[in-house]
Amino acid sequence: MPPAKLDPIDRKILAELQADGRMTNVELSRRVGISAPPCLRRVRALEETGFIEGYHARVNTRQLGFEVAVFAMVSLRSQAESDLNAFEDRVRSWPLVRECHMLNGEIDFILKCVAPDLSTFQRFLTEDLVSAPNVAGVKTSLVIRETKWEPGVPFDVLEARATSD
Amino acid sequence: MPPAKLDPIDRKILAELQADGRMTNVELSRRVGISAPPCLRRVRALEETGFIEGYHARVNTRQLGFEVAVFAMVSLRSQAESDLNAFEDRVRSWPLVRECHMLNGEIDFILKCVAPDLSTFQRFLTEDLVSAPNVAGVKTSLVIRETKWEPGVPFDVLEARATSD
DNA sequence: CGCTTCCGCGCAACATCATTGCATTGTCGC
DNA sequence: GCGACAATGCAATGATGTTGCGCGGAAGCG
The missing domain is CATH 3.30.70.920 (Lrp/AsnC effector binding domain/regulation of amino acid metabolism (RAM) domain)
Known part of the structure; x- marks a missing residue:
């Protein structure tokens, strides 16, 4: 089910989980301004519909011996x-x-x-x-050095587009 | 404190969290073969020492409108x-x-x-x-299509090196 | 060798969180 | 307005995260 409409709360959820994928649902719900149960239901829906493809720890490759x-x-x-x-x-x-x-x-x-x-x-x-x-x-x-690394998508740009619709 | 030695359990933890950053600590501890408390302490230590740099949800950029x-x-x-x-x-x-x-x-x-x-x-x-x-x-x-995307580091290669030390 | 120290583990208890059921509210179509 | 639907919040329950503590094995030393 790829087609689905996202409201500002969904986009906020995605932005928050993109920045911190291990945030507790309680904290997430607080940040997006709804209570925990519907927040969790939204997260599950975003996973099911494919907006969230997975969660990953980012590791320090050099420190792990990959120079x-x-x-x-x-x-x-x-x-x-x-x-x-x-x-x-x-x-x-x-x-x-x-x-x-x-x-x-x-x-x-x-x-x-x-x-x-x-x-x-x-x-x-x-x-x-x-x-x-x-x-x-x-x-x-x-690669001499990694200057910038941001996961996924710039949600501020996404918000600007969504609100101008 | 960048210098720190990793044992096979630490490497397994990193590999698991790299693959699934939202795994519960209970599940993680089960997979690496120790009980939950020391497992959590190891995860915290890996975060503090910088081996784990963060956790992120991976989002579907195209589905989000970034074609x-x-x-x-x-x-x-x-x-x-x-x-x-x-x-x-x-x-x-x-x-x-x-x-x-x-x-x-x-x-x-x-x-x-x-x-x-x-x-x-x-x-x-x-x-x-x-x-x-x-x-x-x-x-x-x-980019026409993304053929492969694996986060971080190939831990099988790391294991091969570590055990041959 | 035996003793001591230290480190890491597991157990148990507690705090926090995830998850479900349910009543309520708000919205849309009629 | 009125009813159907969807989504919310509350409350309760079970699972998970977190801490303190005692135990045991390994390394260093006498």
Whole structure:
């Protein structure tokens, strides 16, 4: 059931849980201005309708020993749907690849990768990624630092649109 | 207190909370094989020591009306630290930019952006990003689809390393 | 070796929270 | 206005989060 209308309270709930996914329902209900039971029912509904896809702890990858993060821009020889799917399946089997986005233009995929050290990544790059079938070229860039990271969606922009409807 | 040693139970806790950040402590303790109180104390310690940086609900951006996701590769004219910081500060003020990573090589920054529609993004691109001070060039690629998204770190790789120490 | 110290666990008790049933209220269509 | 529906808040119950405390195993020392 993808189609569903969100009121300002729903959007506030999403914004709050996006910022703090472990907030108690009591605290959440207080912040959005309704009592706990209907608040919980709304959260459940947002989960069921797919607005909330999941909850995750964000961990410090570097502190956990993954010193290296890399963006890999991949070009394929064939963009036939079956070849794209084959590549995607392969990507899903590589634990060092955390994200994979299919793009338009020169670059077909952008992969966000992590690794304990550079040599581990280099080995993955040459032995797995570059030598995978249908891969025409890979350009990589090391992440020096992460300047901004905000989960999901800018709800202030969403509010501005919703209220102007 | 960044330096701290993790045992297999800590790593299991991190893996579980990374996969499901709203799991109850009772369920978590059951899965990692200890009782609830020490489990909660471990979670608190992981939060305090920075291994856990936060918890977030993952929302369906498209369903929320952000039909467009774009990666923008930005090159600057000057890479002096003060100029980098100035650009980063500007980036933080743009709600449509959700992530910003500083890279090595040709491209200085990669930005993940979202927008309700293409024209909104185009306006942001030309009026804000391209026309920002010190920006030499911007290449953008539309995200066609997101093939893989896993939060954080591959704990199976981490386990393999930890046990071989 | 045995003793001591320290750390982390589990138990038990309490406080808080999640969850359900139900009566009430407000809204929309008629 | 009037009835049907949806959503709210209240109250009660069960589950969970949280703290204090005693116990036991491991490491360090005599």
